[in-house]
Amino acid sequence: MLKKYAQLIVRQGVNLQKGQDLVISADVECAPLVKEIAKEAYKAGARDVIPDYSDETLTRLRYENNEVDYFKEVPDYIKHLRNDYALKHAAIVTITSANPELLKGIDPQKVMARSVAMHTECNVFYDHLDRMIDRWCIVGAPSLKWANKVFPDMSDEEAMEALWNAIYHVTYVDTEDPIATWDKHRQSFEERVKILNEMKIKTLHYTNDLGTDLYVSMNKGYLFAGGGSYTTDGVYSFPNMPTEEIFSSPDYLKTEGIVYASMPLNYNGSLVEDFYIRFKDGRAVEYDAKSGRDTLASIIESDEGAHYLGEVALVPYDSPIRETGILFYNTLFDENAACHLALGKGFSECIEGGYDMNFDQLKEKGVNNSVTHVDFMIGTKDLSITAITEDGEEKPIFINGCFAF
Known part of the structure; x- marks a missing residue:
């Protein structure tokens, strides 16, 4: 099964091309999957496979023992690894496996400072990913602490197997x-x-019994996308595995109303639960959470763009992930169990001609820009989404949490 998974990641996930480099970012606990991916990559003709390992324990210690200013700088070796391989058009596989409570109790300003610094100093790397110049794929692999969180009543061995x-x-x-x-x-x-x-x-008008009553306006020339995407060299790949969403970028200045999260948000190891956000003229003007409000605030206050929506995503309530009945405490999986929105950066592929526009031009068309992009889940069994078309017609998109067509 691990071999089949690795084959899928290489052949469909990043659709690795002959002579291309592959960078794999992962925790050391995921080394068995990294090695299988490397084997399959070389079979596909990879020029080189570069493992970029981290360690959860050391990550936690680093945050515990440094002040915020430390996280505002990015070591040169990280900048070179990311930016230099982006210039070589390497494919990127990121394996997510973190303990959902890895950074519990850590000052969220430290986490946000590192995120902002990474996006600033590794701008070539992130620009190539955001603009679909280079192919990338995020996949999951269990770690023991993650498995224990998802299946707390099982033994370690049983939990790992179940995950x-x-x-x-x-x-x-x-x-x-x-x-x-x-x-x-x-x-x-x-x-x-x-x-x-x-x-x-x-x-798009969203309503449900949680209290969501939200109007999200679309840009002229909007494009929905789903499943996979074409990079600018014409190669198709799947940036997320799993994926069940169809998504677009709305007009970031024209969101009105209130939306309630339907699932916890795990942000860099901190959980935000039972939260809402109210929007006016596109901007988040009020928000609160039963727990994790400071983390939510750090996301929204990370920059001006993080106050606005960059994505609307449609996921049916009867998706395979929802049907497992599992709360993964991991955005890659949980976002594919429910309709979601995202604060922050929008997508160039979601507007006609977007790949040929710079960030300022995209913003003029209504596509948001930010240093961050954070998904949060809003889908419920009774979610209704109605489209109001340009000629004034009302057409159902979602009825009782699922597509109307």
Whole structure:
């Protein structure tokens, strides 16, 4: 199963091309998967595979023993690793496995300072990812503490096996031919994307019994995308595995109303639970949380762009991830169990001609820019989404949490 997973990541996830470098970022606990990915990458013709390892324990110690100013600087070796390989158009695989409570109790300003510094100093790297110049893929692999969080009543061995099996299931690795299954998965996305892009939506109206009552306006020339994406060299890949979402970038200045989160948000190891955000003229003007409010504040206050939406994502309530009944405490998985929104940066692929625009031009078209992009889940079993089209028609997009078409 690990070999099948590695094959899927290389062949479909980043769709590695012959002669291309591959950088794999992962915790040391994920070394077995890193090695399998490397084997498959070389079979696919990789020029080189570069492991970029971290260690959860050391990460925690670093945050405990340094002040905020330390995290405002990025070591040269990290800048060179990211920016230099971006200039070589290396493919990037990131393996997420962190303990959901890794940074519990850590000052969120430290976490945000590091995030801002990374996006500033590694600007070439992030620009290439944001603008789909280079291919990337985020995947999951269990760590013991993550498995224990998801399955607290199991033994260590049972929890690890259960989390592996859940990951294999929601990424379709447990099917007879995962690569062929993902080809079919792609086709299902393309059918709905076509409908949404031809609908000429002006506004999306979200309501549910949690209290959500939100109007999100779309840009003229908006584009929905889903499943995978083409990089600028014309190669198709899947940036997220799993993925069940169809997404776009709204007009960042025209969101009105209130939205309630339907699931906890795990942000860099800190949990935000039972929270809401109120928007006026696109901007988050009020927010609160039952727990983790400081973390939520650090996200929204990270820069001006983080006060606005960069993404609307449609995920049916009956998605395979939701049907597992598992709360993963990991955004990669949980965002694919429910409709979600994202604060921060929007996507150049979500506006006509966006790949040829710089950030200022994208902003003029209504696509938000920020140093951050943070998804939070809003989908529920009773979620209703109604599209108001440019000619004034109202068309159902979601009824009772699922697509109306």
